[in-house]
Amino acid sequence: MAKDGDVKLIGAWPSPFVMRPRIALNLKGVEYEFLEEKFGAKSDLLLRSNPVHKKIPVLLHADRPVCESLVIVQYVDDAWPSSGPSILPSDPYDRATARFWAAYIDEKWFPSMTGIAKAQGEEAKKAALDQVAEGLSLLEDAFGKISKGKPFFGGDTVGFLDIALGCLLGWLRVTEKMNGVKLLDEAKVPGLAKWAERFCADDAVKGVMPETDKLAEFAKLIMAKFKAAPSPQ
Amino acid sequence: MAEEVILLDFWPSPFGMRAKIALREKGVDFDLREEDLSSKSPLLLEKNPVHKKVPVLVHNGKPVCESLIIVQYIDETWGHESPLLPSHPYERARARFWADYMDKKISVGGVVWAPTGEAQEAAKKEFIECLKVLEGELGDKAYFGGERFGYVDVSLIPFYSWFYAVETSANLSIMEECPKLVGWAKRCMQRESVAMSLPDQYKVYDFMLEVRKKRRAQ
Numbered sequence: 354m355a356k357d358g359d360v361k362l363i364g365a366w367p368s369p370f371v372m373r374p375r376i377a378l379n380l381k382g383v384e385y386e387f388l389e390e391k392f393g394a395k396s397d398l399l400l401r402s403n404p405v406h407k408k409i410p411v412l413l414h415a416d417r418p419v420c421e422s423l424v425i426v427q428y429v430d431d432a433w434p435s436s437g438p439s440i441l442p443s444d445p446y447d448r449a450t451a452r453f454w455a456a457y458i459d460e461k462w463f464p465s466m467t468g469i470a471k472a473q474g475e476e477a478k479k480a481a482l483d484q485v486a487e488g489l490s491l492l493e494d495a496f497g498k499i500s501k502g503k504p505f506f507g508g509d510t511v512g513f514l515d516i517a518l519g520c521l522l523g524w525l526r527v528t529e530k531m532n533g534v535k536l537l538d539e540a541k542v543p544g545l546a547k548w549a550e551r552f553c554a555d556d557a558v559k560g561v562m563p564e565t566d567k568l569a570e571f572a573k574l575i576m577a578k579f580k581a582a583p584s585p586q
Numbered sequence: 587m588a589e590e591v592i593l594l595d596f597w598p599s600p601f602g603m604r605a606k607i608a609l610r611e612k613g614v615d616f617d618l619r620e621e622d623l624s625s626k627s628p629l630l631l632e633k634n635p636v637h638k639k640v641p642v643l644v645h646n647g648k649p650v651c652e653s654l655i656i657v658q659y660i661d662e663t664w665g666h667e668s669p670l671l672p673s674h675p676y677e678r679a680r681a682r683f684w685a686d687y688m689d690k691k692i693s694v695g696g697v698v699w700a701p702t703g704e705a706q707e708a709a710k711k712e713f714i715e716c717l718k719v720l721e722g723e724l725g726d727k728a729y730f731g732g733e734r735f736g737y738v739d740v741s742l743i744p745f746y747s748w749f750y751a752v753e754t755s756a757n758l759s760i761m762e763e764c765p766k767l768v769g770w771a772k773r774c775m776q777r778e779s780v781a782m783s784l785p786d787q788y789k790v791y792d793f794m795l796e797v798r799k800k801r802r803a804q
Contacts, residue, residue, distance in 0.1 A: 405687060405719065417676055424682045431675035445662035449650045456652055457636060491636065 360385040361413040363399050365392065367571045370422040371410040372520040372561050377429040379557035380511060381437040392575075423455055426516055438510040447499075451506065454495055455517035462488040463521060469528055470576070478532070485528075485536055492518065493542040500544075504551050511555050519552040526565040527572050591616040592644040594630050596623055598793050600694070600744030601653035602641040603783045607740050608657045610779035612665035654685050657740055670737045681731065684723060685741040691716045694748045698755045698794050699801075710756040714763050721767040728773065735777060739770075743780055746771040750787035751794040 360378070362385050364371030378385050390396055390409055402411045402418040412419040412428065419428045430440040442448050465484040472481040499506050499514065506514035522537075529536050539546040553562055593609065593616050595602035609616050621630055621640050633649035634642045643650040643659065650659045661670040672678050697713050700706035720742065724730055730738035749760050749771075761768045774780050 414676070419676070419679045419683070421683055421686055424679050424686060427682065428675055428679040431678055445659055446645075446648060446650070448662065449655050449659040452655045452658070453650075453652055456655065 359413075359415060361388055362386070363388045363390060363396070363402065363411040363413070364409045365390045366563055367523075367568055368409055369520040369524055372523075373422040373516050374410050374412055374425040374429060375561045376511065376516050376520070376557050377426045377440055379561070380440060381429055381433040383429070383433060383436065393578075423459070423513075423517065426513060430513075438507075439512075440507070440516070441513045442507065450499060451512065451514040451517075454492070454499075454506075454514050457488075458492075458517050458521070462492070466521070466525065466528055469532060482532065482534060482536070486541070489536060489542050489545060493545050496544045496548060500548075505548065511552065511557055515548075515552055519549070519558065522549055522553065523563050523565060523568050527569045530565065530569055531572070589615075590644075590646050592629075593618050594621055594627070594633070594640050594642040594644070595619065596621050596640045597785055598747075598790055599640055600748065603744035603747065604653045604740055605641045605643060605656045605660070606783035607743070607779045608660040608670060610782055611668070611670065611735075611740070611777075612660060614660070614664050654689065654741060657737065661737070670740060672731055672736065677731070681737045684720070684730065684738045688716075688720070688741055688745075691719075692745060694745060694752055697752050698748075699797075700755075706756055710758060713752065713756075714758070714760075717760065717764045717767055721764045724766060724770055726766075729770070735774065739774055743771060743774045744784060746775070747784040747787055747790050751791045754791060755794070 360383055362371070362374055362378070364375070364387065366389065375387075388396075388398065390399060395407060399409065399411060400407055402413060403409075403420045406420060408420070410420075410422055410425060412425045414428075414432065419425050426440060442451060462485070465481065465488055469478065469481040469485065472478040496506060500508070503509055505511050506518070511519070525536060528534075537546050537549055552558055591609070591614055593602070593605055595606065595618060597620060606618070619627070619629075621627055623640070626638060629644070630640065630642060631638055633644055634640075634651045637651060639651070641651075641653055641656060643656045645659075645663070650656050657670065671681055691712070693709060693713065696709035697706060700709050727733075729735050730742070749768075752758065753760055775784070
């Protein structure tokens with residue numbers, strides 16, 4: 354059992370970004386204290402630990418903060434090198450590939466998904482959904498090339514890119530439910546559809562992946578709050 | 587084994603400069619190919635089909651895209667005796683955090699291509715705030731990582747080539763606002779890898795004027 358100074362994670366159960374370091378810590382068998390933030394009110398600890406962005410997740414390792422979900426995941430991999438599997442691939446080219454797709458997911462694909470909720474009118478909604486589907490098709494292709502027939506992007510075990518994409522599955526399912534569409538369609542993206550099942554069933558993921566129904570309820574709650582409140586800036 | 591290293595670049599791009607600095611820091615021989623972004627080469631479109639952007643590093647035919655990913659790849663592939671990223675996990679995380687901060691927050695384009703005076707004022711404010719935060723992080727250190735030039739310095743210094751263009755656009759003196767940061771920049775410019783990779787600030791300014799002329803004509 355890895356024990357290297359006290360480990361805390363500031364986060365919130367609905368956040369896909371918070372799930373990322375949780376999975377990384379689980380893979381490494383590191384015990385940590387989960388400090389749940391209350392929705393709508395940022396704790397003093399969060400504001401002190403992440404003064405630049407004021408966002409979750411924040412990892413506190415022996416009271417030293419690490420911020421930004423993928424930076425935290427790499428940190429966990431670096432800080433506990435001999436525990437559990439390697440999260441990042443060992444070959445520099447494979448690492449660059451994993452980082453590339455993780456950046457694509459955060460900078461292009463995830464915003465296209467949140468774009469669906471923001472789309473006004475049928476046409477805009479369809480265009481937004483098409484964008485997400487296009488992205489999934491790119492990722493399906495990437496999965497084929499990177500996994501090389503193995504169960505995960507990371508090979509035999511869950512790795513960096515699995516974590517980057519997998520944590521968004523909950524919100525993807527909520528999007529499907531709320532729009533009455535199937536995006537992770539076995540007919541269109543068979544590789545990813547099966548990968549998603551394996552990912553969600555993994556021991557490191559099971560306990561931290563929120564149930565779709567619970568997330569959908571939460572989504573309705575925040576959407577209602579945003580519609581009620583005047584536009585904050 | 588013959589090693590082939592090509593860098594697809596566009597000379598005013600700060601992102602391309604990051605890759606050039608890293609390659610030169612490691613003493614890697616590379617074939618620098620200038621792209622005409624209005625008419626992208628078949629090689630660029632083939633090697634970066636997702637984004638179709640520069641820089642792209644092509645190592646023995648295999649492409650690496652996205653400047654920070656390229657810099658990390660260069661660091662992990664060559665010159666292990668002189669690493670750009672720190673060796674201690676916590677320091678590495680800090681370095682990654684600050685490079686990520688730059689990519690999320692610095693927008694030179696927001697200032698120089700601002701459509702209105704109002705937009706420019708807002709962009710100028712944000713730009714200076716961002717530089718001040720970075721200056722705070724630098725503190726009294728010689729470089730962001732301490733005594734040695736490293737990853738965060740490589741990631742930030744290219745923007746120095748745009749300082750004159752930003753200052754004249756927005757009527758601002760970066761020296762007045764962030765003297766320590768300018769001091770750091772001049773220190774970095776003394777390194778051959780940096781001096782060779784950054785274009786002259788006046789050349790960048792001229793480029794900016796040309797682009798503005800073209801945009802007005804459209």
